Amino acid sequence: MNDTRSLNLKKFDPEVAKLISLETKRQKEGLVMIASENYASEAVLEAMGTALSNKYSEGYPGKRYYSGNEYIDQIETLAIERAKKLFNAEHANVQPHSGSSANMQAYFATLKPGDKIMGMNLSQGGHLTHGSPVNFSGQMYKFIPYGVDEKTEMIDMDVVRRLALKERPKMIVTGATAYPREFDFKEFSEIASEIDAYMLADVSHFVGLCLAGVHQKPFPYADIVTTTTHKTLRGPRSAMILSKIEDRYQQIYHKESKFNLAQRIDRAVFPGTQGGPLDHVTAAMAVMLKEAMEPDFLTYQKQIQKNAKILAETLMQNGVRIVSGGTDNHLMLLDLRAHKVTGQQVQDALEKAMIFTNKNSIPYDTASPFNPSGLRIGTPALTSRGMKESEMKLIGEMISRIIKNPHDNILLHKSKEDVLELTKKFPVYPNL
Numbered sequence: 001m002n003d004t005r006s007l008n009l010k011k012f013d014p015e016v017a018k019l020i021s022l023e024t025k026r027q028k029e030g031l032v033m034i035a036s037e038n039y040a041s042e043a044v045l046e047a048m049g050t051a052l053s054n055k056y057s058e059g060y061p062g063k064r065y066y067s068g069n070e071y072i073d074q075i076e077t078l079a080i081e082r083a084k085k086l087f088n089a090e091h092a093n094v095q096p097h098s099g100s101s102a103n104m105q106a107y108f109a110t111l112k113p114g115d116k117i118m119g120m121n122l123s124q125g126g127h128l129t130h131g132s133p134v135n136f137s138g139q140m141y142k143f144i145p146y147g148v149d150e151k152t153e154m155i156d157m158d159v160v161r162r163l164a165l166k167e168r169p170k171m172i173v174t175g176a177t178a179y180p181r182e183f184d185f186k187e188f189s190e191i192a193s194e195i196d197a198y199m200l201a202d203v204s205h206f207v208g209l210c211l212a213g214v215h216q217k218p219f220p221y222a223d224i225v226t227t228t229t230h231k232t233l234r235g236p237r238s239a240m241i242l243s244k245i246e247d248r249y250q251q252i253y254h255k256e257s258k259f260n261l262a263q264r265i266d267r268a269v270f271p272g273t274q275g276g277p278l279d280h281v282t283a284a285m286a287v288m289l290k291e292a293m294e295p296d297f298l299t300y301q302k303q304i305q306k307n308a309k310i311l312a313e314t315l316m317q318n319g320v321r322i323v324s325g326g327t328d329n330h331l332m333l334l335d336l337r338a339h340k341v342t343g344q345q346v347q348d349a350l351e352k353a354m355i356f357t358n359k360n361s362i363p364y365d366t367a368s369p370f371n372p373s374g375l376r377i378g379t380p381a382l383t384s385r386g387m388k389e390s391e392m393k394l395i396g397e398m399i400s401r402i403i404k405n406p407h408d409n410i411l412l413h414k415s416k417e418d419v420l421e422l423t424k425k426f427p428v429y430p431n432l
């Protein structure tokens, strides 16, 4: 390498190095309460920052389009085998670059453009890729949205069943981005079976809870499971598709195809929608899967749920309404309407106190999605730092005070000092 290329990041590009260091500091000093974020371990980060990023390995282990894949094949096989074991899945594809890609690939493997799918309404907790009109999913397929009951703010399975029987979609998508309750995969799969529909479980958010047995496991009920790996799994930014091998509807929807479900998923990922896999990310994913097999992973997932329950209770005791009256998982939705503040205003006020959250629509919100009436908060990242029930009470009280006084700069300043003191007691990334 020439002189410039031999310099390390700090020496060669202090500008970028400084910004990386500031962002790391923000994550260390602040309270990360965005429900989809977490702290990957240093081992996971280490695997990502390696020379594996240089490699091209289009194809799958043993069937690549390039030479030099001896070690990459072993890494991808390790990740696949670990994923299959953890999820009790017959097949795993660890190459999707993101959760959105994984959902696209699952649809491409099973459906034709224009087919009907049922998925949870974005405005009531679903993800963009579950049929939003601004997303490819809503443009390519005819999505029939299901939502939550206006009174209970929970999914009413009788309503889902009636809708499914009326519309007869070819697929039912379960899972969500902002729904604080447990999905009944068994019941969804019974409904799907009645109408010869595939069932896809997008467990991106609460995957850790499922793996730990805190929530129902998606297999054997789902035909396909998609998941991101950077949320409750604490891995690299990536995703996986897990599935059965055989397609139970091969004779109905894919009679002409010589490929089974697993093969069609692999083909939808590569060459269908992606080129080369991100081998450094696959390695990090393998590390993450090993971590998820450790006994302390179960303890961690249980604590995420305990923390969320206490946090929700504290907020409610302090007069903040929680959508559906609580939470079963790692997140909750705060209804801010009674406090005459918007999600944006509270998100901004909390940010000044180094508490990071996101504004979110609440079910039947009459405000626009750009300025919604709610806030979504979650406990996975705080739990990764080792925080428990007593810290949740403190944080819940702090957030309640800020919701009631979002423009009180003295309060915000004092809260920031409290946050800095608290996070010092629960350090992350000692070596970064």
Ligand SMILES: Cc1ncc(COP(=O)(O)O)c(C=O)c1O
Binding pocket: 036, 097, 098, 099, 100, 101, 103, 127, 129, 175, 176, 177, 202, 203, 204, 205, 228, 238, 239
């Ligand atoms: C349920 C669900 N599916 C899919 C995705 C998409 O993941 P990505 O951001 O990696 O595309 C998300 C991300 O928030 C999600 O919550």
